[in-house]
Amino acid sequence: MIDELVQYKRTHYPADDRRILVCGMVEDNVHVEWLPAASPGVDSRSQMTLYGLMRAGEREEAIRHLRSTQRMPRHEAALKVDAIAAELGIP
Numbered sequence: 001m002i003d004e005l006v007q008y009k010r011t012h013y014p015a016d017d018r019r020i021l022v023c024g025m026v027e028d029n030v031h032v033e034w035l036p037a038a039s040p041g042v043d044s045r046s047q048m049t050l051y052g053l054m055r056a057g058e059r060e061e062a063i064r065h066l067r068s069t070q071r072m073p074r075h076e077a078a079l080k081v082d083a084i085a086a087e088l089g090i091p
Contacts, residue, residue: 005032019048022055033088043069054084 002020009016017037024031035051038044046069053062059081066077085091 001030005030019044021048021051051084051088054081054088054090057090059085 002023005020005023009020018034019037021033021035023033033055035048038047046065050062050065053059053065062081062084063074063077066072066080067074070077072080
């Protein structure tokens with residue numbers, strides 16, 4: 001489903017550089033959650049992994065991911081994870 005959505009977006013909205021975080025069916029409608037394009041210098045693959053972990057409810061794994069990929073102290077990684085949770089509307 002995601003591959004089809006990406007192709008549709010590329011064909012119909014080539015200037016739209018948002019990234020699909022998650023998609024699925026809600027009742028009879030397709031539900032898609034988007035992320036903005038990665039900022040210059042940001043490792044988009046690592047960022048998608050981080051957001052995917054957050055969406056899956058894997059907070060501790062997201063903190064470990066930040067600590068290993070960005071060499072953040074645990075406290076700083078936890079603050080960033082909290083900010084992402086707020087951005088995604090995750091309690």
